Amino acid sequence: SWPDAADDIDAADVAVCHHVFYNAPDLVSFAEALTSKARRRVVVELTARHPMSNLNDLWRRFHGLDRPERPTADDAVAVLREAGLDPDREDWESPGAGGFARREDLVAFVRRRLCLPAERDAEVADALGGSIVERSDGFGFPSRPVVTLWWPGAA
DSSP states (O other), X not given: OTTGXXXXXXXXXXXXXXXXXXXOSSHHHHHHHHHHHEEEEEEEEEESBOTTGGGHHHHHHHHOOOOXXXXXXXXXXXXXXXXXXXXXXEEEEEOOSEEESSXXXXXXXXXXXXXXXXXXXXXXXXXXXGGOEEETTEEEOOOEEEXXXXXXXXX
């Protein structure tokens, strides 16, 4: 796993990291390893808030649990700056998760994320209410803020 595998990887012009910063136990080591493998640039994409935080209300409703709201992209930027990296940043809107052919498939996906049995699908569908949108690629969720960060490589 990264950054342990960094020694096994050759340098590249660009190192890209897509939606994994949230789960890096040591973000500084993770980012430094990316930087050491990028000759020109490191590019990182992450949602402004943890991608599972949109289910926090449902965790509270079904399990009585308050889930964390963090880490956020702002937290990541603060850690990177403290480590001596000075990332540029662009905020933008991404289509929400989706692409499910049927509404029922999206409900089942959310239900599994909530660790609930299939017989609770109707309750999950009710709880999701109007948050499900139909798009050209199927059923999904509304757009959400995404952040792209980049900084010079050092390979």
